[in-house]
Amino acid sequence: MSVSALIVLIYVLVLASYLGFELISKVPPTLHTPLMSGSNAISGITIVGALIASNEMGYGTLSKWLGLLALVLATINVVGGYAVTDRMLKMFKKK
Amino acid sequence: MNIGIQLAYLVASVLFIMGIKYLGKTKDARKGNVLSAVGMLIAIAATLFTLEVFSLIEIGAAILVGAAIGLYYSQKVAMTKIPEMVALFNGFGGLASFSVALSDFFFKNANEATSLDAINLTSILLSVLIGGVTFTGSMVAYLKLDGKVSGQPITFSGQHLLNLILLLAFFAAAVLVFIDPSQEIYLYILVGLALLLGILTVIPIGGADMPVVISLLNSYSGMAACATGFILNNNVLIVAGSLVGASGIILTQIMCKAMNRSLMNVLLGGFGQTVATGGADGPAVVVKEIGVEESAMLFDSASSVIVVPGYGMAVAQAQHVVRELMEQCEKRNIEFRFAIHPVAGRMPGHMNVLLAEANISYDKLIEMDDINEDFANTDLVFVVGANDVVNPAARTNPESPIFGMPILNADKARTVIVSKRSMGKGYAGVENELFGFSNCLMLFGDAKQTITKVVGELKDMA
Numbered sequence: 001m002s003v004s005a006l007i008v009l010i011y012v013l014v015l016a017s018y019l020g021f022e023l024i025s026k027v028p029p030t031l032h033t034p035l036m037s038g039s040n041a042i043s044g045i046t047i048v049g050a051l052i053a054s055n056e057m058g059y060g061t062l063s064k065w066l067g068l069l070a071l072v073l074a075t076i077n078v079v080g081g082y083a084v085t086d087r088m089l090k091m092f093k094k095k
Numbered sequence: 096m097n098i099g100i101q102l103a104y105l106v107a108s109v110l111f112i113m114g115i116k117y118l119g120k121t122k123d124a125r126k127g128n129v130l131s132a133v134g135m136l137i138a139i140a141a142t143l144f145t146l147e148v149f150s151l152i153e154i155g156a157a158i159l160v161g162a163a164i165g166l167y168y169s170q171k172v173a174m175t176k177i178p179e180m181v182a183l184f185n186g187f188g189g190l191a192s193f194s195v196a197l198s199d200f201f202f203k204n205a206n207e208a209t210s211l212d213a214i215n216l217t218s219i220l221l222s223v224l225i226g227g228v229t230f231t232g233s234m235v236a237y238l239k240l241d242g243k244v245s246g247q248p249i250t251f252s253g254q255h256l257l258n259l260i261l262l263l264a265f266f267a268a269a270v271l272v273f274i275d276p277s278q279e280i281y282l283y284i285l286v287g288l289a290l291l292l293g294i295l296t297v298i299p300i301g302g303a304d305m306p307v308v309i310s311l312l313n314s315y316s317g318m319a320a321c322a323t324g325f326i327l328n329n330n331v332l333i334v335a336g337s338l339v340g341a342s343g344i345i346l347t348q349i350m351c352k353a354m355n356r357s358l359m360n361v362l363l364g365g366f367g368q369t370v371a372t373g374g375a376d377g378p379a380v381v382v383k384e385i386g387v388e389e390s391a392m393l394f395d396s397a398s399s400v401i402v403v404p405g406y407g408m409a410v411a412q413a414q415h416v417v418r419e420l421m422e423q424c425e426k427r428n429i430e431f432r433f434a435i436h437p438v439a440g441r442m443p444g445h446m447n448v449l450l451a452e453a454n455i456s457y458d459k460l461i462e463m464d465d466i467n468e469d470f471a472n473t474d475l476v477f478v479v480g481a482n483d484v485v486n487p488a489a490r491t492n493p494e495s496p497i498f499g500m501p502i503l504n505a506d507k508a509r510t511v512i513v514s515k516r517s518m519g520k521g522y523a524g525v526e527n528e529l530f531g532f533s534n535c536l537m538l539f540g541d542a543k544q545t546i547t548k549v550v551g552e553l554k555d556m557a
Contacts (some may be wrong), residue, residue, distance in 0.1 A: 016334040027115075030457055046140075046195055053199060054145045070191040073190050088174070094458050
């Protein structure tokens with residue numbers, strides 16, 4: 001990877017972190033548990049990396065098995081995280 | 096680099112951001128979660144387009160297995176067990192990033208056409224370190240929360256020195272990998288060190304400090320995804336990972352502030368151990384007991400009630416009977432609210448979810464700073480399974496280990512009833528001065544059973 005590509009990635013990291021701090025500090029304490037389970041689901045974005053890794057054919061099966069393991073785990077995170085967050089948020093009602 | 100796929104990743108990133116923005120309002124929160132999930136679907140679909148057709152069967156199988164486990168667990172888990180689930184999922188996220196990093200390392204090492212440059216290697220090693228620590232750390236947190244391992248801090252002398260040495264050893268081995276990446280033995284050493292560090296850094300932390308730990312591990316799982324984004328030169332991983340990283344850090348800060356402790360103090364662990372012996376020397380508190388019938392009479396004659404829920408309510412699964420109690424009081428036009436301390440329960444917002452599950456309207460759940468003034472004008476405070484968060488020693492006794500921690504001013508109410516299993520001490524191992532106050536009455540027994548009886552009495556009175 002070139003240094004200029006790295007700089008672009010660092011830009012994205014810094015700006016996204018700043019935006020994250022701004023947005024998340026506005027989430028009310030009532031929703032902190034769904035926020036955590038929802039961010040569990042978002043951290044499942046590694047699924048994209050896992051898909052790419054699982055695709056790597058021919059060079060050492062270890063590489064591929066690790067990719068598939070990551071894929072199962074990241075999918076659990078994504079599906080389980082979003083589903084349980086929805087289940088929780090459904091219960092928050094105002095009467 | 097395919098432009099269509101990059102654009103899809105951009106859309107996904109925007110949807111993640113919008114999803115979190117919608118979480119800022121309780122009524123829009125569910126919509127936000129759906130937006131975020133759509134973003135994830137777009138990111139996955141776009142990536143699938145880049146794959147070789149002949150690996151699709153294995154990939155499809157892996158996704159099906161993961162989806163089935165995730166869906167089953169998410170529907171089956173009890174709301175009292177959400178902290179365990181979040182801990183477990185943090186660990187899975189960490190292990191996934193860790194595995195992707197290793198996979199990339201082995202792939203590039205075995206392939207003549209691709210070589211590992213310094214940027215690549217640094218990202219891989221960071222992902223291995225953060226992902227590995229997140230994985231084993233979260234597993235220990237899960238076992239502690241679930242009671243499979245004692246929630247007591249596990250400490251030994253030289254513990255912090257050992258952790259420091261292991262971390263330095265990690266960096267030393269990392270240098271060796273840099274010098275010659277084809278010597279895979281050093282990578283295996285790194286893997287072992289990262290996994291060991293995760294275990295050793297979480298074992299000294301006590302059960303009730305878990306809200307801080309799982310918030311921090313939540314943040315780590317995001318950072319691990321970020322590091323993986325640097326390995327793969329992938330922006331959507333970095334955006335999503337940073338959002339999660341930021342979220343975990345903010346929650347960690349809130350939790351530490353609510354306990355009046357620094358993050359360092361929590362992480363060094365052992366809290367509650369040394370003070371437990373100090374607390375035993377203090378004078379025993381003389382308490383007054385109250386029965387079910389008298390409790391019911393106090394509720395009946397009150398005009399305002401505030402309930403202070405704590406982890407004990409979750410353990411006793413008493414949230415549903417508390418709602419019945421609320422219904423009885425509201426029938427009598429008694430003002431009935433809940434005071435929520437930020438560290439009540441085992442994770443941020445834990446009490447809110449339990450009470451929402453019991454079908455209690457969220458506008459009755461009031462944050463500490465908004466309700467603390469009202470205790471003095473309240474007839475009756477009912478403490479259910481909470482202890483340290485209502486201990487006035489935090490305000491008045493500079494000797495107390497919890498001195499300076501912001502607490503709910505339950506003691507200022509006209510009368511306080513404390514539902515408690517026995518006279519055990521709170522997590523901090525200190526006597527609760529409140530229990531000896533003249534306006535405080537103890538209702539001993541399992542919270543669910545005793546409150547059910549109180550509700551029964553109230554029904555008979557009506």
